[in-house]
Amino acid sequence: MTDKDLYFYEPSKGHGLKHDPFNAIIAPRPIGWISSRDTKxxxxxxxxxxxxAFCYVPPIIGFSSTNWKDTVSNMEQTGEFVWNLTTMALA
Incomplete structure (x- = not known):
C-alpha cells in the first residue's frame, strides 16, 4: 500500500467532484417524513x-437540515412534531 492508495474526505480542502460525496457515504439513508402544524x-x-432514532426509552428521534425550514419554526411555536414512516410505495 502506498500514499496513492489512500483517500481522505477533507471538506475544508474541497473534493473536486460534481456532487458532494458526503451524501453518498451512508446509503441508503432513511427518510424521515416530519409533519408539523403552525399556531394557525x-x-x-x-x-x-x-x-x-437515538433511544428506545424515552423514544428520541433526531433530524437535521442544512437550513431553517418551516418544520423547525412550527416546532418552536407548538413544541410538537410527528415522525411518519416512509413506505416502499411512497419511495
Missing part, C-alpha cells in the same frame, strides 16, 4: 434525509 393549524410535511 396549517399542516406541513417535509422529508428529512438526515434522520434517525
Amino acid at each position: 393549524g396549517h399542516v406541513n410535511l417535509a422529508p428529512y434525509s438526515f434522520f434517525n
Whole structure:
C-alpha cells in the first residue's frame, strides 16, 4: 500500500467532484417524513434525509437540515412534531 492508495474526505480542502460525496457515504439513508402544524393549524410535511432514532426509552428521534425550514419554526411555536414512516410505495 502506498500514499496513492489512500483517500481522505477533507471538506475544508474541497473534493473536486460534481456532487458532494458526503451524501453518498451512508446509503441508503432513511427518510424521515416530519409533519408539523403552525399556531394557525396549517399542516406541513417535509422529508428529512438526515434522520434517525437515538433511544428506545424515552423514544428520541433526531433530524437535521442544512437550513431553517418551516418544520423547525412550527416546532418552536407548538413544541410538537410527528415522525411518519416512509413506505416502499411512497419511495
